[in-house]
Amino acid sequence: MRNRSLPTDYVRRAEVRLRAIDVLYEAGSWADVVRESQEVVELALKALLRAAGIDPPRIHDVANVVEAERSRLPAALAVDINRLAAVSRTLRRDRELAFHGAEDLTPSDFYRRRDADEAREGARLVVSRVRPHIPA
Secondary structure, three states: OOOOOHHHHHHHHHHHHHHHHHHHHHOOOHHHHHHHHHHHHHHHHHHHHHHOOOOOOOOOOOHHHHHHOHHHOOHHHOOOHHHHHHHHHHHHHHHHHHHHOEOOEOHHHHOOHHHHHHHHHHHHHHHHHHHHHOOO
């Protein structure tokens, strides 16, 4: 049996996290904005896939699935699919680095305002495109 409330829950949680991202942004916590933006995009795209009857894989970047399943997604999104996938790929690349850093990289020193701007704008774009296709 398929849980039909998951897409709605995912997109609602993505919207709440968008507000949390604004708080992190106002605090100048650029690395955290990048990390949380990735989670917003992941939730929103998984909501879109689930709403289309596609069980998303348990991975952080579902860009390949979104592109492969474009014919099963709402036709109104056709023009946006490549952009949504690109946002997902870009943010996935930074997911662990923005959170954990590395021996030679401290996230708070590495990420800049422009990184946060791009991440936050990408997250907002994905949610704004996906939201209309998810049941309330």
